[in-house]
Amino acid sequence: MSTAFLPSFWALVPAAGVGSRMRADRPKQYLQLAGKTILEHSLGCFLDHPQLSGLVVSLAADDPYWPTLACAQDPRIQRAEGGRERADSVLNGLLRLTELGAQEQDWVLVHDAARPNLARSDLDLLLAELADDPVGGLLGVPARDTLKRAGADGRVRETVDRALIWQAYTPQMFRLGPLHRALAEALVADVAITDESSAIEWAGQAPRLIEGRADNLKITRPEDLDWLRQRWAGRR
DSSP: OOGGGSOOEEEEEEOOOOOGGGOOSSOGGGSEETTEEHHHHHHHHHHTOTTEEEEEEEEOTTOSSGGGSGGGGOTTEEEEEOOSSHHHHHHHHHHHHHHTTOOTTOEEEEOOTTOTTOOHHHHHHHHHHHTTOSSEEEEEEEOOSOEEEEOTTSSEEEEEOGGGOEEEEEEEEEEHHHHHHHHHHHHHTTOOOOSHHHHHHHTTOOOEEEEOOTTOOOOOSHHHHHHHHHHTTTOO
């Protein structure tokens, strides 16, 4: 896909989480994968893209690992302060992007710090499909397995129609101004915001789903990292 027809964009990576389910000695984004940290891989797909205007990483104030990475010196990457929740980190990152010159209607792609297997083809597909979209959207994958709704007792209450269910992935692509307002207003209203799309949905908009690769997985548990290490064996 030619990049000549793709819009310019800013990238924002919230990376202040601790990833307790990994049971590791450091936040999961700093675990090693094929000679680099997970975070470095997650940033790489954006840094290699010619349409990138700039990138902000939201980090914990006392993060001791980031300064040790070579990419911490990359002039295209700027740091923002991470917050207590993902939405707080994204809001701080959006404010930092504004300081760097991002405009109200500029596209911002928010990507998980622990999602290192984003394919360039998926990134280009998202940019191309949403370039003129009035709302924006996100990468996702239609549910493949049979889905069950459980009760509080752990027993099945019903089988859910999987034809209507998608798994939400990242990047999630929205314009800076509307995303900032949606997040800020949702947090003031004490609404549970699990991703950027949920904030836009709460604001009354319907983000578009763009089907991407199923292997754009988020590393959450040790077996996720084991799977990628096996898949990337020999990669440097």
